[in-house]
Each structure stands twice: as structure tokens, then as C-alpha cells.
Amino acid sequence: MSEYSGVMIFGEAKEGKLAAVTTELLGCGRRLAGDLGQELHCLLVGGDVGSLAQEAIAFGADKVYVVSDPLLEAYQADAYVLAAEKVARQVMPQILLVGQTSIGRDLAPRLAFRLGTALTTDCVELALDPTSKLLLKTKPVYGGNAQAVFTSEACPQMATVRAKAMSPLERDDSRQGEVITVEAGLEPSSIRAELVERVAEEVEGVRLEDAEVVICGGRGIGGAEGFRQLEELAGILKGAVGASRPPCDNGWVPSGYQVGLTGKIIAPDFYLAIGISGASQHMTGCSGAKTVVAINKDPEANIFREASYGVVGDWKKILPALTAKIKELMAD
Amino acid sequence: MNMVVCCKQVIDPEAPPASFRVDAAKKTVTLPPSISPVIDPYAEYAVEAALRIKDAQGGKITAISLGTGLLPDVVKKPLSMGADELILLEDEAFGTGDSWTTAYALAMAIKRLGDCDLIFCGRQASDWDAGQVGLGIAEILGLPSVTLARKVEVADGKARVERVTDDGYEVISLSLPAVITVSNELGEPRYPTIKGIMAAKKKEPTVWKPADIRVEPAQLGEAGRRAELVKLFQPVREGSCEIVDGETPEEAAASLALKLREAKIL
Numbered sequence: 305m306s307e308y309s310g311v312m313i314f315g316e317a318k319e320g321k322l323a324a325v326t327t328e329l330l331g332c333g334r335r336l337a338g339d340l341g342q343e344l345h346c347l348l349v350g351g352d353v354g355s356l357a358q359e360a361i362a363f364g365a366d367k368v369y370v371v372s373d374p375l376l377e378a379y380q381a382d383a384y385v386l387a388a389e390k391v392a393r394q395v396m397p398q399i400l401l402v403g404q405t406s407i408g409r410d411l412a413p414r415l416a417f418r419l420g421t422a423l424t425t426d427c428v429e430l431a432l433d434p435t436s437k438l439l440l441k442t443k444p445v446y447g448g449n450a451q452a453v454f455t456s457e458a459c460p461q462m463a464t465v466r467a468k469a470m471s472p473l474e475r476d477d478s479r480q481g482e483v484i485t486v487e488a489g490l491e492p493s494s495i496r497a498e499l500v501e502r503v504a505e506e507v508e509g510v511r512l513e514d515a516e517v518v519i520c521g522g523r524g525i526g527g528a529e530g531f532r533q534l535e536e537l538a539g540i541l542k543g544a545v546g547a548s549r550p551p552c553d554n555g556w557v558p559s560g561y562q563v564g565l566t567g568k569i570i571a572p573d574f575y576l577a578i579g580i581s582g583a584s585q586h587m588t589g590c591s592g593a594k595t596v597v598a599i600n601k602d603p604e605a606n607i608f609r610e611a612s613y614g615v616v617g618d619w620k621k622i623l624p625a626l627t628a629k630i631k632e633l634m635a636d
Numbered sequence: 637m638n639m640v641v642c643c644k645q646v647i648d649p650e651a652p653p654a655s656f657r658v659d660a661a662k663k664t665v666t667l668p669p670s671i672s673p674v675i676d677p678y679a680e681y682a683v684e685a686a687l688r689i690k691d692a693q694g695g696k697i698t699a700i701s702l703g704t705g706l707l708p709d710v711v712k713k714p715l716s717m718g719a720d721e722l723i724l725l726e727d728e729a730f731g732t733g734d735s736w737t738t739a740y741a742l743a744m745a746i747k748r749l750g751d752c753d754l755i756f757c758g759r760q761a762s763d764w765d766a767g768q769v770g771l772g773i774a775e776i777l778g779l780p781s782v783t784l785a786r787k788v789e790v791a792d793g794k795a796r797v798e799r800v801t802d803d804g805y806e807v808i809s810l811s812l813p814a815v816i817t818v819s820n821e822l823g824e825p826r827y828p829t830i831k832g833i834m835a836a837k838k839k840e841p842t843v844w845k846p847a848d849i850r851v852e853p854a855q856l857g858e859a860g861r862r863a864e865l866v867k868l869f870q871p872v873r874e875g876s877c878e879i880v881d882g883e884t885p886e887e888a889a890a891s892l893a894l895k896l897r898e899a900k901i902l
């Protein structure tokens with residue numbers, strides 16, 4: 305372990321800026337690096353990501369490794385893993401953190417197997433063991449019904465970290481750091497799984513992950529039409545509509561609406577769950593919500609164990625009256 | 637087309653949350669004995685993905701389950717759905733591993749099978765929610781791979797896969813053999829037919845021990861694993877829910893709105 309030093313964050317870009325999860329990881333990495341008395345590195349891989357290096361420094365990185373190459377323009381696993389592996393072998397960080405995003409889920413396990421190390425995915429808490437200084441990696445398991453803490457003596461100690469689980473530092477543009485360019489050295493032939501097309505589904509209004517108010521419907525809504533009523537309330541409260549898995553699986557709403565373990569992780573101020581039973585796999589995706597309110601016809605539903613306020617009854621009767629009253633209150 | 641589907645036996649993830657218990661000393665999660673284990677739900681989607689290819693162009697599907705205490709009624713589900721063969725890697729030595737030891741043993745079993753075009757796994761097993769074994773198999777066997785598939789088609793020696801992303805999907809083309817991990821966006825796995833269940837009852841699984849797949853003891857269990865589980869616990873829920881009542885549902889709704897206003901949530 306002694307040859308390994310430093311904490312490295314695998315950075316991601318979103319809309320020309322560092323992704324929120326990357327700034328969160330830098331915040332967490334800064335704390336861990338401080339405790340270890342080591343440096344914080346940020347790795348940026350992409351088509352032309354050099355412009356993000358200063359931002360990474362402003363959010364806490366001491367050193368930024370930049371790998372830019374036309375073959376890295378869009379995420380492709382084979383090329384990204386090679387680039388990340390190259391830098392990881394060169395820098396030999398003690399800890400390597402990746403966001404639990406659609407890229408991180410795909411990249412981190414490959415990288416861990418290639419580096420011969422152990423990875424813990426979807427962590428919500430990271431700390432150092434006071435005596436061994438090993439990284440304690442806490443993650444929800446069994447769909448959120450329990451939590452497990454893992455360690456590993458293999459280096460780098462790797463984790464993917466859930467969005468919104470960590471806090472970023474305040475951006476400080478006066479912070480100093482070093483930018484190091486690394487040649488990707490990629491051959492087109494190294495790409496065995498080739499990206500043919502990327503299709504982004506447009507979202508209207510507030511993005512679910514960013515919304516302060518989320519109105520979420522479950523199987524109890526019964527069909528696509530019901531979701532119109534949820535949209536109406538979300539519109540009034542400038543929020544977003546989400547769903548548990550069944551409405552997505554049934555095609556009542558697009559799959560991007562799914563909240564939960566295998567969907568979006570959200571942390572709104574106000575979360576209204578309608579016709580949702582409150583399965584652990586769903587609740588783990590909104591455990592960061594400040595206030596959970598539930599409407600369910602079953603008084604025994606698990607959602608009432610998680611909610612602050614609840615109404616027991618048929619949503620078809622309750623929601624229109626709730627929307628009307630909220631409209632009235634908002635008009636005052 | 638020879639296909640392998642890796643299917644793990646897990647405790648039922650959809651059992652009521654209140655029925656999950658943690659044995660902190662043994663670091664295991666248990667359910668009441670009345671709730672039977674199941675095949676990991678995402679592995680069922682993986683079986684479905686393989687079956688759709690078999691429906692379209694024929695082929696053979698081999699299911700592999702690794703573990704201890706495997707129940708015939710559970711691990712035979714892929715057979716009853718339409719898979720052709722079942723291999724069980726069942727041995728105490730497979731019991732205390734991690735993603736590494738599991739991926740390694742499965743990879744070695746696939747190697748022993750030989751001549752395999754497509755390997756399907758679930759996106760993540762519903763016990764540890766790791767999402768690593770499929771990619772581990774690919775890395776160990778040196779194969780290309782795609783995660784989070786919602787659609788898989790095969791033509792001209794290549795697979796065309798639609799992969800779910802945070803805001804949509806991407807289309808990926810890869811050469812075979814390859815590993816593909818499957819997500820629920822694929823669409824509901826089929827129910828076993830009566831005929832399928834009867835056929836599965838009659839079929840004897842092949843059981844392989846570590847020596848059968850040339851896996852050394854050093855690559856198994858405690859000796860082989862690289863991750864250490866140091867603690868397992870259930871987070872405490874504060875949970876006190878105020879149930880808002882009313883003479884009619886409409887009244888209850890109105891008083892909920894007022895309460896939320898008072899509490900400055902609205």
C-alpha cells in the first residue's frame with residue numbers, strides 16, 4: 305500500500321461543466337486526502353476536457369490529469385477504461401472514486417478488475433478507519449433494507465458514490481493547482497464495443513434530479529391518464545413528476561421518470577408519493593427528501609413508515625381536492 | 637447461437653421491508669422461512685433477453701447458478717422459461733466469496749463449456765446490488781461487454797444493443813463473443829408455461845465442483861476475495877407519520893394542504 309498515495313476522483317462533464325456528482329466527489333475526496341495527509345487528484349477524460357481543469361481545482365483538486373483524444377469524444381467503455389487505467393497505473397492513487405452514474409456503473413467495475421482491485425459500488429458514506437486507515441465504504445444493500453460496510457486492502461481502494469450523498473466545497477477560483485496532460489495513445493482498433501448513436505429524451509420543465517418538489521406516482525395510479533393530474537400539480541408547484549418502477553415498466557411514463565435504486569436518486573424538499581407502497585428499492589432513491597407525504601388507500605402500506613404526513617384513501621378523490629386547495633393557497 | 641445466462645439465487649427482494657432481519661454477528665440478511673428464495677429478478681430479464689434471440693434465430697441457452705443451498709424449484713426457473721441446460725456451481729467453497737471470486741468461477745465455467753457467443757447477466761443482483769459480476773466475467777475472459785441493455789439483436793456476427801442512460805439510450809455495436817448485462821427496461825420476462833415446468837422437472841442439472849472448472853482454492857472464498865464485509869446493519873428509521881383525517885376524502889385533502897402550508901413545506 306505504501307507505494308500508493310493520494311485520492312483520485314474520476315471526473316465527469318455535463319453540459320460543458322463539471323457534473324454535480326464530480327464536485328461532490330471532490331468535496332469528499334478533499335476531506336479524505338486531508339485526513340491522510342495526501343494530495344487530491346482529479347482525472348478528466350474526454351474529447352477536449354482541458355477547459356474543466358481549472359474548475360476541478362476551484363472545487364478542491366491539487367492536481368488534474370487531463371486525457372483528451374478524439375476517440376474519447378463520447379463515452380465508450382473500451383477507450384475510457386484504457387485511458388483511466390493508464391493514469392491510475394502512472395499515479396497509483398490509494399483511493400479512486402467514481403460517480404454512480406450511467407458512466408460510472410459501466411466504467412468502474414471494468415477498471416477495478418483490470419487493476420486487480422476490489423470495488424464497492426453505490427456508496428453513500430466514506431470514512432477512514434481510525435486505526436488501519438483503510439477506507440470504510442458504506443452502501444445500501446438488499447434493495448435498501450440494510451447497509452453494509454466494506455473495506456479492501458487491495459489498492460487503489462475503489463468506490464462508486466451515489467449522487468447527492470456528499471457535499472461539494474464552495475467554489476474558490478483563487479485555489480492553486482497543477483494541470484498535467486497525459487497522452488491517451490489510443491488506437492481505433494482498441495474499441496470493440498462501438499457507440500453507434502446516442503438518443504437523449506428531451507425533458508420539459510424542471511429536471512427530476514434537480515427539482516425541489518417531486519410528485520411521484522406508483523402502480524396505484526393505474527394508467528397514463530392519471531399522470532396528467534400529477535403533472536398539473538407539479539406544474540403549479542414548479543416541480544417535476546416521477547414514478548416508481550411499475551408505471552415505467554408499463555409504459556405509462558418514460559423510463560427516465562423512475563425514482564429509486566436503479567432509477568434516479570433525488571433529494572427534493574417536498575416529495576409527494578401517490579399510490580406507491582414504499583418498497584425499499586424505491587425509498588432508497590428518495591431518502592434524501594426533506595419531507596415525504598403519502599397518499600395511499602392502504603393504511604398498512606410501508607410508505608407511511610417513511611412519510612411525515614399521510615392521507616389514507618383513494619387518490620382519485622384526494623388529489624383533485626388537494627390540487628384545488630393548493631392552487632387556492634398559492635393564489636393568496 | 638450458444639448463449640449462457642448467469643442466474644443467482646437470492647432471498648426475495650420484494651418481501652415486505654418489515655420482514656428483513658440482519659444478523660449482525662453473522663453479517664447476513666434473513667427473511668422468515670415462509671418466504672422462499674427466488675432467482676435474482678434481473679437475471680430473469682437476462683434469461684428473457686436470451687430467449688428472444690432464441691425465438692428469433694434459434695440457439696441453445698445454458699443457465700449457470702453459483703452458490704450454496706441452491707433449491708431445485710428456484711434454480712430451475714430459467715429451464716421452465718425455456719432455457720436448455722442448467723449448470724450448478726454448488727460447493728461450500730463458493731460460499732464466502734465476493735464479486736471477484738464469483739466472476740472468476742463463472743468465467744472458468746464458461747471457458748469449460750467452450751464455444752459461447754453471448755453471455756447474459758443481470759445488471760445487478762438484488763442482494764448486494766453490486767453490478768460487477770457481468771463486467772468481471774468479460775474482463776477475465778477478455779471479451780467486449782455492454783451494461784444496462786434494454787434491447788439486444790444479433791446479426792452478421794455482431795450484437796446491436798440499446799443501452800439505457802441517465803437521459804435516454806445509446807446504441808452500441810459489438811463483436812461476438814460478448815457479455816451483456818440486462819436491465820428491466822427490456823420488458824417483462826415471460827412466465828413459465830405448464831409444459832416448460834414439466835420439462836424442467838425432468839431435467840437434471842449438471843453439478844461442477846471447483847476442480848471441474850480448474851479453480852484453485854486460492855481463488856475461492858476467503859482466500860480469493862479482495863473485499864471484506866466489516867459490518868452489516870439496518871439504519872434506524874425515525875418514522876412518525878401524521879395521518880391527516882377528514883369527514884370526506886376532499887376534506888382530508890384540504891386539511892393536508894393547510895398543514896403543509898403551516899409547516900412552510902408549500
Ligand SMILES: Cc1cc2nc3c(=O)[nH]c(=O)nc-3n(C[C@H](O)[C@H](O)[C@H](O)COP(=O)(O)OP(=O)(O)OC[C@H]3O[C@@H](n4cnc5c(N)ncnc54)[C@H](O)[C@@H]3O)c2cc1C
Pocket residue numbers: 447521522523524525547548549550551562563564565566567578579580581582583584585586589599600601602605617618619620649650677761762
Ligand atoms: C433489484 C430491484 C431493483 C428495483 N429498483 C426499483 C427502483 O429503482 N424504483 C422503484 O420504484 N422500484 C424498484 N424496484 C421495484 C420495487 O421492489 C417495487 O416493486 C416497486 O417500487 C413497487 O412500486 P409501487 O409502489 O408503485 O407498486 P405497488 O407495490 O404495487 O404499490 C401500489 C400501491 O398503490 C396503492 N393504491 C392502489 N390503488 C390506489 C388508489 N386508488 N389510491 C391510493 N392508493 C392506491 C396500494 O395500496 C399500494 O400500496 C426494484 C426491485 C428490485 C428487485
Ligand SMILES: Nc1ncnc2c1ncn2[C@@H]1O[C@H](COP(=O)(O)O)[C@@H](O)[C@H]1O
Pocket residue numbers: 641642643644645676678679682700701702703735738756757758759760761762764765766767768769770
Ligand atoms: N452466484 C451467482 N451465480 C450466477 N450468476 C451470478 C452470481 N452472482 C452474480 N451473478 C450474475 O451477475 C449479475 C450481477 O451480479 P452482482 O455483480 O453480484 O450484482 C447477476 O444479475 C447475475 O446475472
